[in-house]
Amino acid sequence: MSYPKSKLVLRMGPKNKYFKDRVTELSGENVDLCFQCGACSSGCPMTQEMDYLPSKIIRMVQLGLEEALESKTIWVCTTCFNCEVSCPRGIDIANVMEALRQLVLRKKYNRVSLDDLSPEELRDLPQIAIVSNQRKLTA
Amino acid sequence: MTRLAYYPGCTLKTNAKNFEDSAIATAEKLGIELVEPERWNCCGTVHSLSTDDVMHHLAPIRNLLRMEELSNAGEVDSKQVVTLCAMCYNTLKRSNMVFNEDSDRKKKIQDNMYKEDIQYSGNIEVLHYLEVLREMGWDKVKESVVKPLNGLKVAPYYGCLLLRPRGIGIDDTDNPTIMEDMLEALGAEAVKFAYSQKCCGSYNTVHMKEVVADLAYKILKQAEESGADMLITACPLCEYNLGPRQSEVEKKYPVFKTIPVVYFTQLMALAFGLDEEATVFTGNKPDPRPLLRDKGLLEE
Numbered sequence: 001m002s003y004p005k006s007k008l009v010l011r012m013g014p015k016n017k018y019f020k021d022r023v024t025e026l027s028g029e030n031v032d033l034c035f036q037c038g039a040c041s042s043g044c045p046m047t048q049e050m051d052y053l054p055s056k057i058i059r060m061v062q063l064g065l066e067e068a069l070e071s072k073t074i075w076v077c078t079t080c081f082n083c084e085v086s087c088p089r090g091i092d093i094a095n096v097m098e099a100l101r102q103l104v105l106r107k108k109y110n111r112v113s114l115d116d117l118s119p120e121e122l123r124d125l126p127q128i129a130i131v132s133n134q135r136k137l138t139a
Numbered sequence: 140m141t142r143l144a145y146y147p148g149c150t151l152k153t154n155a156k157n158f159e160d161s162a163i164a165t166a167e168k169l170g171i172e173l174v175e176p177e178r179w180n181c182c183g184t185v186h187s188l189s190t191d192d193v194m195h196h197l198a199p200i201r202n203l204l205r206m207e208e209l210s211n212a213g214e215v216d217s218k219q220v221v222t223l224c225a226m227c228y229n230t231l232k233r234s235n236m237v238f239n240e241d242s243d244r245k246k247k248i249q250d251n252m253y254k255e256d257i258q259y260s261g262n263i264e265v266l267h268y269l270e271v272l273r274e275m276g277w278d279k280v281k282e283s284v285v286k287p288l289n290g291l292k293v294a295p296y297y298g299c300l301l302l303r304p305r306g307i308g309i310d311d312t313d314n315p316t317i318m319e320d321m322l323e324a325l326g327a328e329a330v331k332f333a334y335s336q337k338c339c340g341s342y343n344t345v346h347m348k349e350v351v352a353d354l355a356y357k358i359l360k361q362a363e364e365s366g367a368d369m370l371i372t373a374c375p376l377c378e379y380n381l382g383p384r385q386s387e388v389e390k391k392y393p394v395f396k397t398i399p400v401v402y403f404t405q406l407m408a409l410a411f412g413l414d415e416e417a418t419v420f421t422g423n424k425p426d427p428r429p430l431l432r433d434k435g436l437l438e439e
Contacts, residue, residue: 025190025191026189026190026191027188027189027190028190045337045338045340045354046338046340046343046350048353049347049350076343076347076350078299078338078340078341078342078343079185079188079341080299080303080338080341081299081300081303081304082299082303082336082337082338084303084304085303085304085305085312085313092188092304094188094304095188095189098187098188098189099188099189102189112345112346116346117345117346124383125344125345125379126150126153126154126155126375126376126379127149127150127153127154128148128149128150128154128184128224128226128375128376128379129342129344129345129376129379130345131149131181131184132184132185132226132341132342132376133342133343133344133345133346135183135184135185135195136185136342137342137346
C-alpha cells in the first residue's frame with residue numbers, strides 16, 4: 001500500500017539535529033511529547049518578561065532551532081516548577097530550560113554580575129538570594 | 140526529648156535567625172531537641188537539573204553524610220534530618236533521590252568523596268519541620284497552645300519548593316492543607332487565596348527587583364483582598380521578597396498597603412506563650428507587632 005506524498009516536508013539539518021540531541025541529552029526530556037497545549041505558558045509567573053512563551057521554546061527545541069539560546073525567556077525563568085506540574089504530557093520543562101541555560105553558561109558566559117550591585121544592596125540581600133542567583137545565572 | 144538531626148542552612152543564621160530561634164523553641168516545647176551537627180556546608184540552594192551534573196550534588200550529599208555520622212554516633216534518635224528552609228529541603232531531598240536512583244551518578248559522587256571517613260549509605264530521610272509536626276499530630280500541637288490565635292486571619296503562602304515538583308513536595312501539589320491544618324491547631328483562621336502557590340520571583344530579586352515587586356504586589360494584594368491580616372511562609376527567600384521588599388512594592392504601587400509576613404514558627408511560638416526571644420518579631424519587616432497588639436495577642 002502506498003501513501004500519497006505530502007507536499008509539505010520538514011527536513012531537519014544536521015545542525016538542528018545536533019542542537020536538539022544536546023538539549024535532550026542534558027535535560028533528559030523528550031520534547032517531542034509536547035503537543036502545544038500551552039498549559040505551561042498559562043501558569044508561568046514570568047511570561048510578562050519573556051520574549052517567547054515557554055511552550056514556544058519547547059517548539060523551537062522540537063525543530064532544533066538554536067535561536068532558543070538567544071531568548072530572554074531562559075534567563076527570566078525562576079525554576080518554580082509550575083509548568084512542570086501542569087504539563088499533561090509529563091515533560092519536566094524546567095529541565096529543558098536548565099539545559100538551554102547550561103549550553104550558554106558552559107561557554108563561560110555570565111548573565112549577571114555582583115559588581116552591578118551597590119554595597120547597600122549586597123548587605124541587605126540574604127545569602128540564599130545571592131547564592132541561588134549566581135548558581136543559576138553564572139558560569 | 141526526642142533528638143532529631145537538624146540542618147540549618149546559611150540564611151537561618153543571619154537574615155532568618157528569627158525562623159531558626161522560633162523553630163528551636165517550639166520544637167523544644169513539643170519535646171523535640173533539634174541537634175545541629177558540628178560541621179555542615181551550603182546545601183547548593185538550587186537543585187542541579189542537568190543530567191550530567193555530578194559536582195553540584197556533592198554539597199547536599201556531604202550534608203547528609205554529616206547527618207549519618209550524627210546518627211552513627213548515637214547523638215540523634217533516628218536516621219532523619221529536618222530542615223526549615225524550603226530551598227534546603229528541596230535540594231537535600233532531590234539530591235538524595237538522585238543518589239538513590241541513579242547508580243552511575245551515585246558511584247561518581249562517592250568517588251569524589253573519598254576523603255570522608257565513611258561512605259554515605261543513602262538512608263537518611265529528609266523532612267521539613269511541618270512534616271514532623273503533621274507526623275506528631277495536630278492534636279498534640281494544639282495541646283501546647285496556651286494563647287490561641289483567635290480572630291487572627293492568616294494566609295498561608297506555600298510558594299514553590301515546599302510543594303513542587305510532584306513526589307518531592309510535603310503535601311498535595313494542587314491542594315495542600317498542611318499549613319491550614321497548622322493554623323487551625325493554633326486557633327487562627329486560615330485564609331485560602333488564589334496565589335498561595337504562585338512564585339515570588341525567587342533569585343531574580345537580585346537583579347530584577349522591579350519584576351519581583353510586581354509579583355509580590357499581586358500575591359500580597361490577593362491575600363489582603365481575600366481577608367487576610369497577615370501571611371506566613373516557610374522560606375527565607377519568599378520572606379525577603381514578600382516582606383522587606385514591600386518597600387519596592389510601595390515605590391511602584393502608591394495604593395499598596397503593607398501587610399506583615401512572618402515565618403509559621405513565629406506564630407507557633409506566640410500561640411505556645413513563649414517570650415520574645417522565641418517569637419523574635421523584631422526581625423520582620425513590615426513590623427507585625429502593631430497588628431498583633433490590635434488583635435490582643437501581644438502585650439503593649
